[in-house]
Amino acid sequence: MARVCIDPGHGGYDPGAVGPTGLKEKDVVLDIALQTGKLLASAGLEVSFTRTSDRVLWSADERMDLVNRCRIANQTGADFFVSIHCNSANNPDAHGTETYYCSRSDRGAIVARLIQEELVKTLGLRDRQTKEGNYYVLRETVMPAVLTEIAFINNQQEEQLLARPDFRVKVAQAISGVLVKYFGAGSRGGEPEHSEPQLVINGRVVTNVPSCLIDGKTYVELRSLVSNLGGEVRWDEMTKTIIVEL
Numbered sequence: 263m264a265r266v267c268i269d270p271g272h273g274g275y276d277p278g279a280v281g282p283t284g285l286k287e288k289d290v291v292l293d294i295a296l297q298t299g300k301l302l303a304s305a306g307l308e309v310s311f312t313r314t315s316d317r318v319l320w321s322a323d324e325r326m327d328l329v330n331r332c333r334i335a336n337q338t339g340a341d342f343f344v345s346i347h348c349n350s351a352n353n354p355d356a357h358g359t360e361t362y363y364c365s366r367s368d369r370g371a372i373v374a375r376l377i378q379e380e381l382v383k384t385l386g387l388r389d390r391q392t393k394e395g396n397y398y399v400l401r402e403t404v405m406p407a408v409l410t411e412i413a414f415i416n417n418q419q420e421e422q423l424l425a426r427p428d429f430r431v432k433v434a435q436a437i438s439g440v441l442v443k444y445f446g447a448g449s450r451g452g453e454p455e456h457s458e459p460q461l462v463i464n465g466r467v468v469t470n471v472p473s474c475l476i477d478g479k480t481y482v483e484l485r486s487l488v489s490n491l492g493g494e495v496r497w498d499e500m501t502k503t504i505i506v507e508l
């Protein structure tokens with residue numbers, strides 16, 4: 263049975279970002295995280311949390327805070343780590359949803375994209391895309407990990423949304439929906455917890471290219487695939503273009 267560790271950002275001594283009316287990030291993300299966990303558990307996945315209340319299990323120290331979150335994820339043997347946050351910027355007009363992954367994890371990148379797509383589809387906020395993020399919790403967790411920034415709590419309109427129970431339900435449904443699809447419902451039994459097709463290139467079984475099957479579509483990590491074919495993938499940041507040379 264797949265295990266997911268959910269990390270509601272901040273908590274206890276650390277309120278996270280605070281909205282114009284005083285809504286605290288730590289309270290919003292805890293509610294969303296608990297609902298996400300409930301949905302995952304009811305679909306048969308095993309769920310652990312870095313915190314389940316406003317109490318954190320560590321002292322008021324930002325570094326120990328992050329170290330402990332990763333320790334919990336790593337010790338529970340989670341297959342996937344999802345950290346839930348609200349965004350904040352100096353610009354009060356900044357808005358939208360974005361999701362981060364760690365560069366070394368192809369699987370993290372795939373799931374980050376699926377979560378981002380689902381959140382954008384469900385919430386209808388601006389698509390700020392998935393991004394590589396050098397966050398401690400993404401770097402120091404040993405399993406694929408994503409960090410999602412649901413919306414900007416410092417933006418007046420988005421703070422209002424984040425305060426709404428129905429909005430939070432939608433977020434939890436979007437995140438849990440993707441993870442259940444990806445890891446497969448544990449209650450269904452079945453050996454492979456998520457469907458991982460075998461890849462054969464020119465008659466050779468290739469095991470170092472992450473791939474998965476979701477809703478009948480096959481996702482294969484492009485860079486590994488192309489390098490197995492002897493080619494090269496480049497990314498042009500300016501034009502957001504993937505350039506494949508074979």
Ligand SMILES: [Zn+2]
Nearest residue numbers: 271278347348
């Ligand atoms: Zn945060």
